[in-house]
Amino acid sequence: MKPPAFAYYAPTNLEEALRLLHELVHEQQRDVKLLAGGQSLIPILNMRLAHPDAIIDLNPLESQLSYVRRAGQTVCIGALTRHYMLQDHPEIIRSCPLIAEAVKLIGHAAILTRGTIGGSIIHADPAAELPLVCALLGGSVTLRTVDGSRAVDTQTFFVSYLTTSIELDEILTEVTLPTLPPRTGQAIEEFSLRHGDFALAAAVAQVTLNADSTLADLRLCIGGAGPTPVDCSHVLTSLLNSAPSTEEVKDALRRIDDELDPLEDIHADAAYRKELAQVLAYRAIDRAWQRARAAPVNGTARDD
Amino acid sequence: MEYQQVSYQLNVNGRACSIENVEPRMTLADVLRDVLGLTGTHLGCEHGVCGACTILLDGRPARSCLMFGVQSQGHEITTVEGLAPDEEHLSPLQNAFWQEHGLQCGFCTSGILTTMTWFLQQNPAPTRQEIREALSGNLCRCTGYQNIVNAVESASQHSQQLHSEAKT
Amino acid sequence: MAIGEAIKRIEDPRLLVGKGRYVADLSVPGMLEACVVRSPYAYARIQGIDDYAARACRGFVAIFSAADLPPDLPPIPMRLTPAQELAHALQWPLARDTVRYMGEPVAVIVAATRYAAEDAAEQLLVEYDPLPAVASVQAALKQDAPLLHPLLGSNDVHVIESRKGNASEALRHAPQRLSLSLSVQRHAAVPLETRGLLAVPDEHGRIHVYGPTKVVHFNRSVLAEMLHCDPALIHFIETDVGGGFGARGEFYPEDYLIPFIARQLDRPVRWIEDRLEHLMATNHSREQYHQLTVGFDDNGRLLALDDEIWVDTGAYIRTHGVTVPDLTQAMLPGPYDWPAFRLLTHVVVTNKTPMGTYRAPGRYEGTFVRERMVEGVARALGLDPTVVRERNFITLDQMPYTVGTRGLGEEVVFDSGDYRRALARARQHIQWSEFAGRKSQARSEGRLRGMGWAFFVEKSGLGPWEDASVGLDARGRFYCYSGLAALGQGTETILAQLCSDRLGIAPEQVRVVHGDTDVVPAGNGSFASRGTATGGVAAYIAAEALKQRILTVAERYFEASAADVRMEPEGLSVIGMTTRRLSWQEVANFAASIGITLDVSERYNAPHMTYPYGVHAAEVEIDAGTGHVSIARYLVVYDVGKAVNPLLVKGQIAGGVAQGLGGALFEELAYDDNGQLLSGTFIDYLLPGACEVPDIEAIITEDAPSRHNPLGVKGAGEGGTTGAGAAIANAIADALDAPPDAFTSLPIRPAIIRRWLRQAAGQGSRDSIE
Helix, strand or coil: CCCCCCEEECCCCHHHHHHHHHHHHHHCCCCEEEECCCCCHHHHHHCCCCCCCEEEECHHHHHHHCCEEEECCEEEEECCCEHHHHHCCHHHHHHCHHHHHHHHHHCCHHHHHHCEHHHHHHHCCCCCHHHHHHHHHCCEEEEECCCCEEEEEHHHHEEECCEECCCCCCEEEEEEEECCCCCEEEEEEEECCCCCCCCCEEEEEEEEECCCCCEEEEEEEEECCCCCCEECHHHHHHHCCCCCCHHHHHHHHHHHHHHCCCCCCCCCCHHHHHHHHHHHHHHHHHHHHHHHHHCCCCCCCCCC | CCCCCEEEEEEECCEEEEEEEECCCCEHHHHHHHHCCCCCCCCCCCCCCCCCCEEEECCEEEEHHHCEHHHHCCCEEECHHHCCCCHHHCCHHHHHHHHCCCCCCCCCHHHHHHHHHHHHHHCCCCCHHHHHHHHCCCCCCCCCCHHHHHHHHHHHHHHHHHHHHHHC | CCCCCCCCCCCHHHHHCCCCCEHHHCCCCCCEEEEEEECCCCCEEEEEEECHHHHCCCCEEEEEEHHHCCCCCCCCCCCCCCCHHHHHHECCCCCCCEECCCCCEEEEEEECCHHHHHHHHHHCEEEEEECCCCCCHHHHCCCCCCCCCHHHCCCEEEEEEEEECCHHHHHHHCCEEEEEEEEECCECCCCCCCCEEEEEECCCCCEEEECCCCCHHHHHHHHHHHHCCCHHHEEEECCECCCCCCCCCCCCHHHHHHHHHHHHHCCCEEEECCHHHHHHHCCEECCEEEEEEEEECCCCCEEEEEEEEEEEEECCECCCCCHHHHHHHHHCCCCECCCCEEEEEEEEECCCCCECCCCCCCHHHHHHHHHHHHHHHHHHHCCCHHHHHHHHECCHHHCCEEEEEEECCEEEEECCCCHHHHHHHHHHHCCHHHHHHHHHHHHHCCCEEEEEEEEEECCECCCCEEEEEEEECCCCCEEEEECCCCCCCCHHHHHHHHHHHHHCCCHHHEEEEECECCCCCCCCCCCCCCHHHHHHHHHHHHHHHHHHHHHHHHHHHHCCCHHHEEEECCEEEECCEEEEEEEHHHHHHHHHHCCCCCEEEEEEECCCCECCEEEEEEEEEEECCCCEEEEEEEEEEEECCCCCCHHHHHHHHHHHHHHHHHHHHCCCCCECCCCCECCCCCCCCCCCCCCCCCCCEEEEECCCCCCCCCCCCCCCCCHHHHCHHHHHHHHHHHHCCCCCCCCCECCCCHHHHHHHHHHHHCCCCCCCCC
16 A cells, blocks of 8 residues: 655745646646545555556645635635644634634544645545535635636535535645525534545534524535535425424425435445434534524624 | 655654655655654554554644655654653543543553643533533544543643642 | 553553654665556456566566466465355466456566656556446346356355254244345455555575564465475564554555566565555455344344345455455354354355454444344334343343354353343443433433444454563563564553563563564464464463563572562562562573573463353434434443453443444445445545544443453454444434334435435425425
């Protein structure tokens, strides 16, 4: 289990990295892998499931691409920001607390030390926490090439299993997420066979209440139940502008069944994963709802 | 593909080490073990699950099988060999492992000691459940974990006791 | 330090500072590294091997395929429980024209580094003609199934039968009968260190092999036979070992290939198995299917058992022969006084990794089957499951008790045991009489709580003999040479403790030497919980004999009675005479001067195995929404006759339970219908972690010392594992009030619990969203 040989490049600034990527991809037609935290890529290399000609190590760009910045109603996170930094970051906890909650579920401390938000999103595992949260929150990712940049909506960025709409010559540099709206609560629930493992299924929910405590908005995304995070919000619209009972929420959640198409493996069949999705969805909504009730009426929650 | 070799400097256990002419694909674990002879860092799975190869990277635990050696330039690396000078001078945590029978074959122990050294710095007075969660990234096939939890708990209580004695 | 004291281990300081020396830590100048190329197919003919591209790789040194091995090379023989006809199903080190499991070695590539060896291995073109795989017992037993070993005439390659009384008659007359199908899944020992070897030829024609363990002397004789050389030319050296649990240390294909290749190339060659190889190449274990009928009366008295068993032994018979099926059947009757039984075990070959022993081989499986069945009997009758067990126990006055089966070539005769007392202790400790209240309290709070019991009898102390040499060397230092092996379980500490108990010195004063065939000429190794009960006893006897010699020396020197001589860590002294002291160095010198040799070798013969026993009780809670099982309490009462070091015995119990729990809830080596291994990484093969294993409440008892050895010790290594599958399955079934025919196979995953809840609730009537 030793990685295959590759040409190794470690550019020290983003512009150089973009130029190099352009050259390797377009002029030399090389198969290039970008190395961020490496917590998904290096196991794949060690098992020789990938044989890139070249690796561009982005870690030297950490000083440029590791940051959290508040910009109006959004939070901008540099792509090389490590998971452990997001876990306790005051701005994240204040304006995007779901990220902090989700990061803790990614894995063990050693994985959080190296893993990055950009790497996790590009890897696009449909059961992974950060793609799921991004799909729920909306916002965008910034993709840079040597010639310029574009922003892609996080709700359309994920294309299929381990596949996004990034082009071969692009580098993801930033993730932009909306801050927590007023009267809103969010929560993530997942179930794994062992503590810290990949989730068999995961659910994230966002509940926004009207002044009269009826539901203004309810968003729900399910992870591990299809080739990408599955947005189920549209099947729950019947609950809006009312104060549904537990039973009404559970009844509505039965409708997400048709949206889900989970894989089967030795650990769980599809029927179980669908059931799990419903259970986790309810638990996530329930917790998000409690948080929404406790949330401040205006401005970002926990704006202490 | 042309054959590439790199040379670089590493800071391991407080010492500057020169790594000469190795392939860039060489993992940090293999550099530590095969180039520097620091074989206390063990390889149990080489895909980031078992935790036996866990070292401290700038004080935080990291899997040395999931990094290339060349990537660790400019970072401070601590391996199990850096936790104590020798058998006669065990760290309080190592000593607690000895007292509590927190190891059997000893293969997972290095990665657990590095992880728990960091953990106790972060959380000097953890609950048993917190210890278990912090341990959950390190697999042990011999002990059933109980005596490891006992050892970490005991090391924590011991240092708390010293701390409170120092205060009074 | 006295026997029975919980002393710290002498092995630990070295291991704690990273100075352990495992085989992968060793390297020598000029060393090459090997990579084994393995079959990606479960069953295929090898049409050809094209090594052109592999040879062109940087660092490539050599390649060996079956054609490069001597034509008269024999296959790897059986070590334990051999069965003559199975010689036709043995494995050769490299596949010759057919591969029979995914992972079977096809070639070995040697290169400058492991990186380079893997590069070349990727370039090796092996042309396979895939055959339809026989991937299950069911497939193997079909009329038209391909025969894996045609000379055996069937895939059902061996049958073992045991009878007591007339089971069919007794079943016919039994007032009640219960028929069940039960099974245990394929899983394995999976030590955290993978296997590995370093073979170093020297200029005198000898070869030094680092990395063998467990049974080094036996393996050396096998290697000598396969290499056609004098065993004296082979030097095995045991290194530190990262766990064995039955799988490590057996003679595998690489144990021939690496020394052979090192000799061929006249270069040191190191092979370190990686985790992917380990999961498909190192012995699997456990997979078996039981179809049983039990007869009983209305009071729960067991009257007869008929159990037909199919063991999936994989593609070849390896060193363990038919040990696992043999022990399954030998120990299946357990602690109960059966009037009649008939047990029939089939050994079935399939296109899967060959199987061998794994901690509590046959007993983990058999205990799951028997104890799940007994729980079923209790449930069928509405009786307390502990009372049903009690009513059927072999009683104290029936000991020694002849079970009516044979295991490892011996008639199974339980030497001693007070089963009622062990169960009574467990009931009291876990507050069994109050459990019903805890269960209904939990129910009223929406939690599903259950308690599961499993009583077990273990076997240990397999002979035929073990050696020890204990002495005081010329520099005044004590030593103990032993034929045992150390695989992480604390062998050195136990031997040192036994010596120190006799000699009045500290354990760390005893240098324990083992596993080096140049220094320790003979031994039977460490397996089957035999270490303390054989090698430990030998060391104890030798130390006692050494003590007598030392006292003779003391009498001569001090001109005092031996009764007045004190043996202490510093040396000898005489009671009441503070000035009369002799350091151990002086003892050694004086003994030499008067011609007394302070070296005693003893061979302890162990003609019979000894049978420890105990009980597991698991209290679990189930999350009805997700099917997640959490273990609230876990108790093991284990009677080991005599605990030499209770700290280490408790360590064995806790570690053993963790492995048994892994088999109950998490671990499976699953295959698809084509014989492809589906759980070939640590992402899919789930070892339990620190949050999955609870604190174990371990009670060690010494109610029933062994009748066979002077220490009264019985083996302590396996009982922590034995009952875990049964106890957890019973607890889950109890939490769900499930009938006897539910939860009859392992592992019990959350998906299985949810499916049961769904079915039990009927279509749609139960709210699935908790």
